[in-house]
Amino acid sequence: MEMKMKQKINLELRNRAPEEVTELVLDNCHSVNGEIEGLNDTFKELEFLSMVNVALTSLAGLPSLSKLRKLELSDNIISGGLEVLAEKCPNLTYLNLSGNKIKDLSTVEALQNLKSLKSLDLFNCEITNLQDYRESIFELLQQITYLDGFDQEDNEAPDSEEEEDDEEDDDEEDEDEEEDEAGPPGGYEEEEEDEDEAGSDLEGEEEEVGLSYLMKEEIQDDDDDDDYVEEGGDEEEEEEEESVQGEKRKRDIEDEGEEEDD
Template identity: 70%
Template structure:
């Protein structure tokens, strides 16, 4: 169950009549308007929330976010957050993906509180001033050793897979190769069958041309006699 907001509004205006908020796993409130750093209606009642998107809602800090222990992915792009990330480890202890792109983060030191997020694997800081610092990537990976991906790439500049983090390409390739080999073998058998049929048809045609009946038990002698006459005539034809 999820929720999506498409135009600026107060969040609680949309879900005030929604029951069972404890069953919601994904919540998208992009472009909603915040009130003094708060999104009205976003409370700790969303106990099973795993994905929360608050893109361009005017947040200047994360201080007023509710405690969401099961939250894994948090989108905070295009806000005005400049620091105060300390509360994330307290309120969102199981966070694995954090997107802070397009915020006002300038110094590596502002990221230090993220060290307490033991499960954090992916961090995005696109369009933040901090990305312009010398040795930015090396510094962040050193500061946050639990990170696997920074701005979509690992420490060796290999691109991150899809959001699920699961790649089944190797298994698929092996399956395709097996299927191809099996298909080729079947083709080979089929070709052999076709060749055999052609040979049989040619033999039958030759016997028909010689005027021989397959059902005649004495046709062997007739075949030999006719073929002998044919061989005798062939040199004359060549001359």
């Protein structure tokens, strides 16, 4: 048994308040009488809503969702009443109506009031069988860039995930450019200057220590020389005294000899 849309909504809430929800996926549930039920204006922060294959025939029950950007309605039974989208979801940029019962341009004309619409998908709708279908839609809805996934030059629309990645890459590039423009933090230069100053201070101290050490050695050498001279002088004086005393003794002996001879 298929889950009813209201039950699916309660399940998707996961104990959150409706105003906290930005994305809601209700695919493959069962709508009652082909209408939306369970959605109301309290889902005011909703940006992405998907109701794929829920047997919708009417959008009359769609609440006001002013922040809604993407609306997935593929594989339903919608044949008209698209004017309600401009009234309830004025800021839509992406609308997927593929696999519905849309047959003519007058039905799509109601989307002219969706001024922010950039991408429209009508794949597998009967309207795609019209002659000059793509040219007619691009002329009718001049605000759109992509129809059924391609622009007017047949360039494929970027995937939504790729768009987000590109935006993140752009943000990272901007941050890198700002860092490059700002240059390296001043702290690096200050640290280098401090290191240079510290190095020069150390060299100065080493020079002072070296000079004082050499001067001290020279002073010690001078003292040693003086000590040597002084020691040498004392020995000479002693030798002189000894020689004087020796001569004196010799004279005394000679005098004693002369006295004995007399």
